[in-house]
Amino acid sequence: MNLRAMLERGALVCDGAMGTMLHAAGNSLDQALPALNLTNAALVRTVHDSYVDAGVNIIQTNTFGASRPRLSEYGFGDRVEEINRAGVRLARQAAEAGRSVLVAGSVAPAVSVHQRRRVRGARRADAVREQVEVLADAGVDLVLLETFGYLDELVEAVEIATAASDVPVIAQATFATDTHTLSGHTPREVVSALAGAPIVALGTNCTLGPQRSLAVLRELRAHTDLPLTVQPNAGLPRRVAPARFEYDIDSEYFVRYVRQLLDAGAGVVGGCCGTTPTQLAAIVAATEEYRDRPAAARPPTRTRPAGPPTATASASSFAELDRLVVELTPPPTGGVDDSLAVARRLCDAGTRLISVAASRSTAARVNPVDLALHLHQRLGVDTVASVTTWDRTIMALQADLLGAHALGVRRIVCETGTPPLLGDYPHVDGIWDVDSLGLIELLAGLNDGTDYYGLQLPAKTEFEIGARINPGSREPEREAAEALRKVSAGAHFLITRPVYARAHLERLLELLGEHRVPILAAVQPLTGFPEAEFLAHEVPDVRIPRGTLAALDAAGERAREVGIELAAELVGQIRGLVNGIVLAPSEDPVETLRAVAALGFDDQGSGG
Helix, strand or coil: CCHHHHHHHCCEEECCCCHHHHHHCCCCCCCCHHHHHHHCHHHHHHHHHHHHHHCCCEEECCCCCCCHHHHHCCCCHHHHHHHHHHHHHHHHHHHHHCCCCEEEEEECCCCCCCHHHCCCHHHHHHHHHHHHHHHHHHCCCEEEEEEECCHHHHHHHHHHHHHHCCCCEEEEECECCCCCECCCCCHHHHHHHCCCCCCCEEEEECCCCHHHHHHHHHHHHCCCCCCEEEECCCCCCEEEECCEEECCCCHHHHHHHHHHHHHCCEEEECCCCCCCHHHHHHHHHHHHHHHHCCHHHCCCCCCCCCCCCCCCCCCCCCCCCCCEEEEECCCECCCHHHHHHHHHHHHHCCCCEEEECCCCCCCCECCHHHHHHHHHHHHCCEEEEEEECECECHHHHHHHHHHHHHCCCCEEEEECCCCCCCCCCCCCCCCECCCHHHHHHHHHHHHCCECCCCCECCCCCCCEEEEEECCCCCCHHHHHHHHHHHHHHCCCEEEECCCCCHHHHHHHHHHHCCCCCCEEEEECCCCCHHHHHHHHHHCCCCCCCHHHHHHHHHHHHHHHHHHHHHHHHHHHHHCCCCCEEEECCCCCHHHHHHHHHCCCCCHHHCCC
């Protein structure tokens, strides 16, 4: 079978997730999953068979992460050849069991993001060469370089793979939500770096869901004539237990974007983390339908131009904003002055309390506590700072918080948090000494005058302890029970995740009953239909009402203005239910503040 010839005849479908399918079967992601080729070959073969039965054209070997440096982390460094050959054998058996299917040798970066700091480039290159040579000799039809977040590693791997064998090579980079790779490169720069390389196709996989993968694909298409590949994640994972994750995205939504990906020029479509054989079967059907339609009958890619910023309310009404909190996102390093300028505008507009959210970006960001302290010292404004516990030891958290308290930071929102996606599998490298509940207990202890080990402090702290709750949870009873545990542990107030419907908030408040502390409801303006659709389908435990989606879909160039109007309208509906409103981070927090202030946010807007 000739891959180039097949691509010329029409779009192909690659399979979906292997690692997260193995995870769903009970295997921890924090292990050498390729070693299952030896220890549980039947399970790996079952996953391959399920994708072949779904009708895909390409299946990938279970060799993602099967390089010597990665396998050595788990004691399998001396079994590189054995594991990779077994991976090819299992995939080949599945491919030949029915109709003709191509076998792609999956090759990840030779080192994980964290190994990169300590593994020299020469060792990385040797590891890629070793794995590609084994896969090619074992009989793969193509080599698929996937989930490369660093451009230098992708260029290096392409050079090695194309020189090591005559097997066709596909190169796939992974991009963050800002449509830059982890190394900070744009799709255009990726195309430029690989210009002239003898690869069969170029594309993207992992980290992003269907919607934002479409944006990356369009940018790639604008700069290259190569066939393009795209394998999105099934949205974002939700953490259901320590080291356990699951995905919620539905097939209908995924397929809708696959059609747009095909219209945008994708030659190979498939899935990555979280995708299942059921979803791939739907993708196969959509792709076959697409291939059967004449080009003239294929609809153009739908775009939604953004209109110019439009103020929705007068700046004249800023009285009585005591119960309004405005939340900012920590800026990149070097952006503190910009945050200070925004905060000053908010203070001038009447804001008395600014919250600094936890960052969810892969890029380096200013610590929320440091920014809160800076705003407090420079502007005299009261602040709230979110603190996440991931990748922080309990002793480091305690030391930092005691230092912040000494400098005047009092209000802390405790969050478990999750590391930003860095390609590979979700949050494998995250470390949690404690979760949000443990952090609440730590702060409550400091307020009682004892440290983590129960030793007496010279003086008691005076932290006001907050925690997050999510009205959009698909398990509201469990969410309410968790909130009450946080209150019992010492939380003084609760802040919701962004609310998009009064009914969801009412349901959670009903479940909390009378045994609750003050609650502030977060409201976040939606920028348009694409964002709303992304949140509704790709982000766990976010529920967007159909009416909101329809209003934004019909808004056209007024989408941003309509988003602010909807947010202000929602504030009017829910302010009597809670003790305050938090305006979650938005493109223009001052404009959002004006729209809400226009409601006449006075004492009647307080509840609880």
